[in-house]
Each structure stands twice: as C-alpha cells, then as structure tokens.
Amino acid sequence: MHLARISKGSLVETAIGSLRQAIENGHWAIGERLPVEAQLSESLGVSRNTVREAVRVLVHAGMLETRQGDGTYVRATKDAGETLRRISRAQLRDKLEVRIMLETEAAKLAAERRDARDLERMTLALDERAKAGDDVESRIRHDHAFHTALVAASHNPALSELYDYFAHAVTQTIELTELDSELPEPSQEDHELLLAAIRRQDSAKAETLSRALLQPSLQALGKTHP
Amino acid sequence: MHLARISKGSLVETAIGSLRQAIENGHWAIGERLPVEAQLSESLGVSRNTVREAVRVLVHAGMLETRQGDGTYVRATKDAGETLRRISRAQLRDKLEVRIMLETEAAKLAAERRDARDLERMTLALDERAKAGDDVESRIRHDHAFHTALVAASHNPALSELYDYFAHAVTQTIELTELDSELPEPSQEDHELLLAAIRRQDSAKAETLSRALLQPSLQALGKTHP
DNA sequence: TGAGCACATTCGTAGGATGATTGGGTCATC
DNA sequence: GATGACCCAATCATCCTACGAATGTGCTCA
Incomplete structure (x- = not known):
C-alpha cells in the first residue's frame, strides 16, 4: 500500500x-x-x-x-x-521516439544546408568511429560526435540544443537500466550511407536512412520500459 | 565598441x-x-x-x-x-521551424494512433474555431485547442509537452513583437483537410497538410527576426 | 535647459540562530 | 541473536537582522 x-x-x-x-x-x-x-x-x-x-x-x-x-x-x-520535469518523467520509448524524429528532421535540413565544415566534421567523426573497432567507449564517443555534427549541420540552434538534451536523456536512461545489450546497434555502413546522402544533398534519402538507423531500437522497446 | x-x-x-x-x-x-x-x-x-x-x-x-x-x-x-535557456534565446524562425517539425511528426503519429476521443476533441475544437468567426481571441483559443488535441493524439506525452512549450514560446514572441499582422493565417479549410486525413488514417497526407499549414508563416520570417 | 548629485527604493550578500528530519549508534528486553 | 525504543550527532530548512550594490527619481545649480 x-x-x-x-x-x-x-x-x-x-x-x-x-x-x-x-x-x-x-x-x-x-x-x-x-x-x-x-x-x-x-x-x-x-x-x-x-x-x-x-x-x-x-x-x-x-x-x-x-x-x-x-x-x-x-x-x-x-x-x-516544469516542461522539462514532465518530459524527464516520460517513458524511455517516448523519449527515444522524440529523439528519432528530431534527428530525422535534422537530417533532412542538414542535407539542404550543410556546408564544407559540417561535412568535414561528420566525416572525421565517422572515420574515428570506424577506427574505434572493438573499443566500445571510443566508438560510442565518436558515434555521439557524428550525430551531434549531423544535427548541427541543420543550422538550427534550437533544434541542436533539443537534440542534445534528448540524446543525453535517452543514453543516460539506457545506461542506468543496463539495457545496452538488449538494443540493436546501427552498423557503420548505415552511418556511411546517411552521410553520403547528406553530402549529395539528397534530402529524401537522408530522411529515410536516418529514420531507419534507430527504428530497430525503438521497436526493441516495449511500452513497458521506463 | x-x-x-x-x-x-x-x-x-x-x-x-x-x-x-x-x-x-x-x-x-x-x-x-x-x-x-x-x-x-x-x-x-x-x-x-x-x-x-x-x-x-x-x-x-x-x-x-x-x-x-x-x-x-x-x-x-x-x-x-541550461538547455531551455539556450533554446529560449534562439531566433523566432528557428523555434517556429522546430514547432512545425514537432507538429508534423505528431500529425503522422496521430493519423496512426488516434482514437475516437481524440477525433472528438479535434472536431469539437475545429467547429468552435469556425463558429468564432471574426472573434479573433476566440478563434485563436480554439485554434490552439485543436493543435494541442492533434499533438495529444500522437499519444506521446514527451512530444506533447515539447510541442506545448514551443507553441507557447512562438506565440508569445509573435505577440510581443507584434508580428501578428505580417504573418499569413492558415484557413479553416486547411484545418478541416488535415483533420480529415487524420480521421481516415492517411499518415502521408496528414504530414503534407500539417507541414503546409505553417510553412507560409515560416517563409514570411527572415533569419533576421529575433 | 541640462548636467550632475543626493537620496530613497530594491535586490544582493553575509552571518548567526533555531527548528525539523534523517541516519546511526546504544541499550534494554525478550 | 533479534527487535524495538531511545538518544544523539549531522544536515538541511527556515528565519532574522544588518549592510552593500545598483537603479531610478527628483532636486539643485550653473
């Protein structure tokens, strides 16, 4: 009781x-x-x-x-x-869903607005991610750097800040609940394809690839997870 | 200096x-x-x-x-x-852009997940909006109710909270800068079409219509507006 | 008229005093 | 040995008084 x-x-x-x-x-x-x-x-x-x-x-x-x-x-x-306090109490699945939609919209915008520096940052981060190999900690760090650079390439500061918050919230929750092992991890190839789409300014393809990148993780989560 | x-x-x-x-x-x-x-x-x-x-x-x-x-x-x-403080300092255009993408994604989800109560709330709000006629204050109130109900129909609390914040932030900035008159206002018909798409669970159409609803306002804003 | 100054108002900071709550230790009891 | 009652130190919560810093206002005086 x-x-x-x-x-x-x-x-x-x-x-x-x-x-x-x-x-x-x-x-x-x-x-x-x-x-x-x-x-x-x-x-x-x-x-x-x-x-x-x-x-x-x-x-x-x-x-x-x-x-x-x-x-x-x-x-x-x-x-x-109060807004953020309520959001922080939301279920992990809902937060991840928001993160995915933010990143997907960012990918679309990034494909239209990215400049040379954006591409350079994303490419560098992705190369480092590949080099990390089995060094999990390093791979996660450069993976995060890639996604952050991608969102930054949308050239919308409000969107970037928001993405950072949700990415951090989702990551922290996953770590605390030790769900890491249960969740599928996107491959290096999927990341490369996404970057390629953004490089050639293929907005539609970037959207599709970005959404596909984390969709499996979302489906692996039931509505029951906190 | x-x-x-x-x-x-x-x-x-x-x-x-x-x-x-x-x-x-x-x-x-x-x-x-x-x-x-x-x-x-x-x-x-x-x-x-x-x-x-x-x-x-x-x-x-x-x-x-x-x-x-x-x-x-x-x-x-x-x-x-700190996240929200940085967001609040962003330009109006960027915040409106985020609001539009949140609402668009919500419209997609709403088309898939809306239940009878959701449709009832949206329909009621839209009818009241029509009845408001030239009563600007009333029309704005029911317009807000419709959009809130639409986002709520996505059944993602985190998304709803986030949308409320951005919708409020955008509205307040527009009122304070007295930009109201310069911005185009979406028609009742556009709203009706969006609701119809959600009712028949046409996710793709709902996305298109939702984005089209506020896109003119976004384009009316230069990057120079605060 | 206009510049400068005095002053009241208001928020900012400091330090001390006391209450409320918690966690841990002690001890008697069974 | 387990259990519960009790005590006690540590810590945050609240209050009080006093003074400093910044601001706006209005007055003075050239």
Whole structure:
C-alpha cells in the first residue's frame, strides 16, 4: 500500500507553486513588476530568504527576471522548467521516439544546408568511429560526435540544443537500466550511407536512412520500459 | 565598441556555474553526496544563503537532490534548465521551424494512433474555431485547442509537452513583437483537410497538410527576426 | 535647459540562530 | 541473536537582522 505524504513539500516549494500559479493565472501581466520581496514575504507568510529562493528558481525557469535596485518582473507565463520535469518523467520509448524524429528532421535540413565544415566534421567523426573497432567507449564517443555534427549541420540552434538534451536523456536512461545489450546497434555502413546522402544533398534519402538507423531500437522497446 | 562585463553575474550565478561545471566534469559522480552547505560555502567563498540559492536552482534543473537531515546528492550530469535557456534565446524562425517539425511528426503519429476521443476533441475544437468567426481571441483559443488535441493524439506525452512549450514560446514572441499582422493565417479549410486525413488514417497526407499549414508563416520570417 | 548629485527604493550578500528530519549508534528486553 | 525504543550527532530548512550594490527619481545649480 502507498500512503500519500502529509506535507506537500518544503515552504520554498509551496512558495514556488503559489507564485507560479499566480503568474499563470495572469495575476501579474507580462512585463509587470511584482511586489517587493518584503511584501511577498509577508503575503506568503514566509521569510524573505524563502521568497528569494523561490524567485531565483522561477528566474531560472524563465518566468521572472530580477533587476537589482529596480524590482522583479514577469517575463513569461509558462514555466519552462516544469516542461522539462514532465518530459524527464516520460517513458524511455517516448523519449527515444522524440529523439528519432528530431534527428530525422535534422537530417533532412542538414542535407539542404550543410556546408564544407559540417561535412568535414561528420566525416572525421565517422572515420574515428570506424577506427574505434572493438573499443566500445571510443566508438560510442565518436558515434555521439557524428550525430551531434549531423544535427548541427541543420543550422538550427534550437533544434541542436533539443537534440542534445534528448540524446543525453535517452543514453543516460539506457545506461542506468543496463539495457545496452538488449538494443540493436546501427552498423557503420548505415552511418556511411546517411552521410553520403547528406553530402549529395539528397534530402529524401537522408530522411529515410536516418529514420531507419534507430527504428530497430525503438521497436526493441516495449511500452513497458521506463 | 562593446566592453565585456567585468562580473559574469551575481555571486549566486557564479556559484551555480561553479557547481554545474564541477558536476559536469564528474568531480562528483551520480549518486554521490556533495559536501555540506557550510563546506561549500567556504570553498566557494560565499555565504551559506548564496550556496542554498544555487543548490536550489540546480535541484530544479534536475542535477541535484537534497534530503533534509541527510545531504545533497548528484542526480544527473546535464543541466536541463541550461538547455531551455539556450533554446529560449534562439531566433523566432528557428523555434517556429522546430514547432512545425514537432507538429508534423505528431500529425503522422496521430493519423496512426488516434482514437475516437481524440477525433472528438479535434472536431469539437475545429467547429468552435469556425463558429468564432471574426472573434479573433476566440478563434485563436480554439485554434490552439485543436493543435494541442492533434499533438495529444500522437499519444506521446514527451512530444506533447515539447510541442506545448514551443507553441507557447512562438506565440508569445509573435505577440510581443507584434508580428501578428505580417504573418499569413492558415484557413479553416486547411484545418478541416488535415483533420480529415487524420480521421481516415492517411499518415502521408496528414504530414503534407500539417507541414503546409505553417510553412507560409515560416517563409514570411527572415533569419533576421529575433 | 541640462548636467550632475543626493537620496530613497530594491535586490544582493553575509552571518548567526533555531527548528525539523534523517541516519546511526546504544541499550534494554525478550 | 533479534527487535524495538531511545538518544544523539549531522544536515538541511527556515528565519532574522544588518549592510552593500545598483537603479531610478527628483532636486539643485550653473
């Protein structure tokens, strides 16, 4: 049996929740200035230190902005941190699916936008990957470098950042659950073909090959895996 | 001429950077316990309050975990918050491009996985959108509901969360820069066709229609827009 | 009019004090 | 020996007061 915890969390967490909800409900509009810390401290019934920790968290979540000597202002009504927290709780299969779609779209764009430097980086990483041979640790490192270079060749920084996050999240989960051995590993040839498609700017082929690269891993995962 | 700022930010920000780098460099392994607050306070040369604010931020970034009466432990070596911060700084065009690719992939999946409830929600939202007529505020609200329902029909929570974030980020930026009037608005017919494709599980058509829906907006944006 | 300065306001940092929680050790009991 | 109650040190959580730093405002004075 599972008993719910009595306390909903620390005072700081409660304060974060109150402030977040007030902002999401539009209690303060974007650009508007919040009451001063002392005022918030009194309203929330906690000390100024506690308010400061809560505000600092929301600042890093992109909701607030503080300016010393001026005040605290609302920057956004959506909590970016909460978004990632929910994503991190998603199932491995779903995260891997997102990673694959990000990489596939990146491959398409890369085929259209790649320049000489992009090709150079991808080629180098792939060569190193081949040289790694049975050195698993080295092969994984250069494999990662190749995929990162591929996504970077899309010349979309937002996409690159997002891919890095999902690739890292997926890798870490796989390592922690020790699923490595159960998952199929894409061959060097598949990688070479993908790079070749991008080199000759064959966007459609790059899409197909990229998707095929990790699709087996996705199918090896049941919906039951965390 | 532009002079670099002397200080990289407040002491708390500096402390966050130090701790983050130490963790990323593996100074403490995952699961390992950090020194106590007093120790960190001395090592970083800042007060304990400052350390606490920094640690609290990293806890919400998913890197650390604190347990009262026990200690502070490393949970991950990548800072999820930093990822979103970089994404939020990306150009509007890049974010819109990511939003479009997320929605397009979602449309494909939705065509395969949608159930009766999904179709019901999408149909309802689209009908309301039509009824809204010249009521811009209402039309936007139901348009948003339709797109959210469409992505939800992919039955991938991670994808849904991600889409919500980008849709929100794009919408907010557009509103703040008052670009609304310059951007083309997809017609009701285009939406109806997309829903029809999803209803008859025509994945390929859903992909094409979804991409076509927002592609004009993307092209209306130059790389120069923030 | 305009430049510069004084000042109140506000966030930033420091240090100490106390409470709450946890984990481990001790010890009596069976 | 196993078990449970209890104590205790370590650690985070919260609060308080004080002072520093930065900002915006309004006033002074040339």
